[in-house]
Amino acid sequence: MTYAHCGEKVHKKNTWNELCQPVNCMRTGRQESGGRIMKIQFLGADREVTGSCHYVSFGETHFLVDCGMEQGPDLYVNQEIPVNPATIDYVFVTHAHIDHSGLLPLLYNHGFRGRIFATKATCELCNIMLKDSAHIQEFEAEWRNRKARRAGKPEVTPMYNMEDAQGVLEHFVPCEYHDRIEICEGLTIRFVDAGHLLGSSSIEIWVTEDDKTVKLAFSGDIGNHNRPLIKNPEFIKDADYVIMESTYGNRNHEAPPDYAVELAKVINATFTKGGNLVIPAFSVGRTQEMLYYMRRIKTEGLLPEYPNFEVYIDSPLAVEATNIFHENVADCFNDDALELIRSGVNPIRFDGLRVAVTSDESKMINVNAKSKVIISASGMCEAGRIRHHLKHNLWRADSTILFVGYQVPGTLGHSLLNGVQKVKLFGEEIHVKATIVNLPGISGHADRDHLTEWISAFEKPPKKVFIVHGEESTAVEFAEHVTSDVGFPAVAPYSGDEYDLITGEQTAQGSHELVEKKKQGVYRASSGVFDRLMIAGERLIAVIKKCQGMANKDLAKFADQINALCDKWDR
Numbered sequence: 001m002t003y004a005h006c007g008e009k010v011h012k013k014n015t016w017n018e019l020c021q022p023v024n025c026m027r028t029g030r031q032e033s034g035g036r037i038m039k040i041q042f043l044g045a046d047r048e049v050t051g052s053c054h055y056v057s058f059g060e061t062h063f064l065v066d067c068g069m070e071q072g073p074d075l076y077v078n079q080e081i082p083v084n085p086a087t088i089d090y091v092f093v094t095h096a097h098i099d100h101s102g103l104l105p106l107l108y109n110h111g112f113r114g115r116i117f118a119t120k121a122t123c124e125l126c127n128i129m130l131k132d133s134a135h136i137q138e139f140e141a142e143w144r145n146r147k148a149r150r151a152g153k154p155e156v157t158p159m160y161n162m163e164d165a166q167g168v169l170e171h172f173v174p175c176e177y178h179d180r181i182e183i184c185e186g187l188t189i190r191f192v193d194a195g196h197l198l199g200s201s202s203i204e205i206w207v208t209e210d211d212k213t214v215k216l217a218f219s220g221d222i223g224n225h226n227r228p229l230i231k232n233p234e235f236i237k238d239a240d241y242v243i244m245e246s247t248y249g250n251r252n253h254e255a256p257p258d259y260a261v262e263l264a265k266v267i268n269a270t271f272t273k274g275g276n277l278v279i280p281a282f283s284v285g286r287t288q289e290m291l292y293y294m295r296r297i298k299t300e301g302l303l304p305e306y307p308n309f310e311v312y313i314d315s316p317l318a319v320e321a322t323n324i325f326h327e328n329v330a331d332c333f334n335d336d337a338l339e340l341i342r343s344g345v346n347p348i349r350f351d352g353l354r355v356a357v358t359s360d361e362s363k364m365i366n367v368n369a370k371s372k373v374i375i376s377a378s379g380m381c382e383a384g385r386i387r388h389h390l391k392h393n394l395w396r397a398d399s400t401i402l403f404v405g406y407q408v409p410g411t412l413g414h415s416l417l418n419g420v421q422k423v424k425l426f427g428e429e430i431h432v433k434a435t436i437v438n439l440p441g442i443s444g445h446a447d448r449d450h451l452t453e454w455i456s457a458f459e460k461p462p463k464k465v466f467i468v469h470g471e472e473s474t475a476v477e478f479a480e481h482v483t484s485d486v487g488f489p490a491v492a493p494y495s496g497d498e499y500d501l502i503t504g505e506q507t508a509q510g511s512h513e514l515v516e517k518k519k520q521g522v523y524r525a526s527s528g529v530f531d532r533l534m535i536a537g538e539r540l541i542a543v544i545k546k547c548q549g550m551a552n553k554d555l556a557k558f559a560d561q562i563n564a565l566c567d568k569w570d571r
Contacts, residue, residue: 121199
């Protein structure tokens with residue numbers, strides 16, 4: 001499979017200023033020969049857990065690996081993309097989680113029109129998740145603007161809108177696991193299963209310039225072992241450079257209990273008190289795992305006191321995602337799940353399962369006084385319908401809030417797990433009286449031992465291992481572990497750090513200063529509309545420069561069109 005999409009490019013400073021502020025870089029090492037070197041620059045999830053984004057350039061080709069949204073507060077200000085987004089040729093997406101894909105619509109808003117390569121399941125999940133993200137941002141911006149208008153304050157605009165999400169989705173190219181895909185001259189990729197999420201991948205990338213080939217291996221998020229439904233992570237045998245996540249790089253998961261049994265205990269304790277069990281869960285992946293365990297509870301009779309209990313999925317996204325799970329059985333499901341399907345058992349459906357799609361259906365869940373299980377997004381309680389269910393249940397001493405996934409520091413979920421006594425939801429102060437429970441071991445991420453197993457599978461030492469996607473202390477500690485115990489040279493880069501991929505030398509240094517930064521919301525100031533116009537102008541310049549060498553007739557026609565547009569708007 002070959003996708004030709006290379007052409008002349010122009011290096012321009014972009015304007016990601018709504019999200020990523022520039023840092024002052026100090027150039028070191030070998031300078032660019034003729035203005036170019038083969039290089040990698042780290043832009044997001046560096047000494048932090050979310051917002052994954054890595055930039056690679058060689059010759060006149062520019063690409064990103066992931067383009068994720070930050071969730072929770074930032075420790076460091078992220079380096080902006082060093083070129084105009086309109087000049088980015090490709091994006092390779094490891095998986096559909098918003099902290100890896102959530103800024104793709106913004107990239108499109110800023111002029112990107114290249115190709116986005118991902119596995120088939122990732123493409124399908126992004127189709128619903130990016131539209132859902134745009135909807136949330138539009139909704140919250142409108143809610144804030146209603147308050148702003150009443151208070152006489154400036155209005156805001158969404159970071160991106162549904163049109164941006166729809167637009168960028170047209171640029172996705174679905175790929176199969178293990179196919180070696182020639183993207184363009186000098187660039188080849190291959191996706192392997194990372195075992196983290198349906199369709200998740202590690203990506204092998206071969207870059208060739210001037211007869212020199214360098215292989216990069218991006219781990220993506222490496223999955224935990226022996227999870228329901230999806231396969232275990234696959235290993236990669238060789239690479240010159242490895243870019244590796246480290247979410248749980250400083251600790252191991254507890255010995256896993258029988259999650260169905262533990263869930264049954266929590267449900268029983270909650271229902272006995274007459275309350276609801278509320279589970280904040282990512283719509284994609286974690287929700288389906290919860291359904292798997294709920295089915296087991298019912299079919300194995302693990303909750304005889306309440307055999308007919310009801311489970312509500314309150315997330316249109318989760319409903320759509322569950323359908324996508326059914327469509328990707330052969331490629332992504334593990335042997336146990338496949339055996340259930342062959343025997344006629346749907347692993348994630350059961351009697352008593354209810355779905356809420358419309359807002360009215362969602363509201364009726366809390367009108368119903370009967371004890372129930374409510375699974376809703378988002379998993380970290382930062383947005384979505386889960387906040388409404390928390391508003392209705394946090395103050396109830398008979399209800400339970402059950403966390404089943406990692407909570408980024410600074411998120412509402414993290415605050416609740418750490419004993420906060422009161423929270424503010426929809427402008428109302430809520431006292432926390434519900435029981436807060438964390439079910440240990442349910443994680444989509446590999447722990448320290450399994451991360452070590454993954455990197456140790458490389459048959460010869462890479463030139464360097466870059467440790468990313470982990471809290472600062474975790475990333476640094478795991479880098480030291482890889483260096484001292486595995487024997488591979490490793491470093492935890494800062495955002496803005498840049499490396500020459502031929503020599504391995506660091507060529508730019510990002511800011512290492514801790515920055516006080518207001519948490520990014522899902523909106524930006526209304527002045528962003530003018531910024532968007534300026535970005536469009538930068539894209540026009542980039543397009544004009546690509547036209548060099550075209551026929552004079554076409555160039556003249558293009559010039560006339562630009563002049564006509566200027567005449568219309570020059571007031």
